[in-house]
Amino acid sequence: MVFRLSELQIRRYARHIVLPGVGGRGQRQLLQSRVLIIGAGGLGCPIALYLAAAGVGTIGIIDDDKVDLSNLQRQVLFRTEDLGRPKVEVARERLQALNPDITVIPYAERFTATNARWLVAEYDLVLDGSDNFPTKYLASDVCVREGKPLIWGAVFQYEGQIGMLPPGGRPCYRCLLPHPPSPDQVPDCQQGGVFGALPGIIGAMQAFEALKWLLGLGNSMAGRLLVFDGLRGDWLAVQVEPRPDCPVCGDRPTILEPIDIDNESFCRISSD
Secondary structure (H helix, E strand, O other): OOOOHHHHHHHHHHHHHHOOOOOHHHHHHHHOHHHHHEEEEEEEEHHHHHHHHOOOEEEEEEOOOOHHHHHHHHOOOOOHOOOOOOOHHHHHHHHHHHOOOOOOEEOOOOOHHHHOHHHHOOEEEEEEOOHHHHHHHHHHHHHHHHHOOOOEEEEEEEEEEEEOOOOOOOOOOOHHOOOOOHHHHHOHHHHHHHHHHHHHHHHHHHHHHHHHHOOOOOOOEEEEEEEEEOOEEEEEEEEEOOOOOOOOOOOOOOOOOOOOOOOOOOOOOOOO
């Protein structure tokens, strides 16, 4: 049975409901959708805020970190009085205060090979806002295996990237980057820094693409990498081709189960 929007919901989502392609049916679809966000940092915060405001009915957020003073320059869900508290608990409070229609499920733990498959299986769509290569490979690998779409983002200094893994699993993150870079190829994250507004731009784009996919609107970003150069104000779209020899989504896959890459071997790819 299709549920009806209440009068308060019609007022809350009025700007969606009048949009061609959304309407009442699309808004009900959002309220019945389930999205998992990996990371409650610089990318995860704007992703979560926009999805909550849009009325995505169930939002899971996984992160084992606590709010630190250095986070407040860009992680817009948190305040000074939140220092030392688990990020996912603060996120749950803020998001449900923003929109009581939704349910926020906090997971105060790391996204690992142990929990990845059952977590991803619970959701319609996964958004990766993590700040390290091992998590990005793991998220992509698991979404290929589970047949779930993945929208990932990354930021560093004044530049950002966004890409999408379609439900069919090709091309995946390993098609774009077959091997993690060596530590000497990745700048030290604390020295490198990130411009405060940059994660907001990339995270908002991830949320935009997520809402498009949930509603079946427009063209997806599957098979493309979108690169943002903040200092130039330029966006560049790069085609990503599936790799027949990819160990996860290729013709003869060799990685059939989730694996944890040694996180200590790689510096973080952003100061998210």
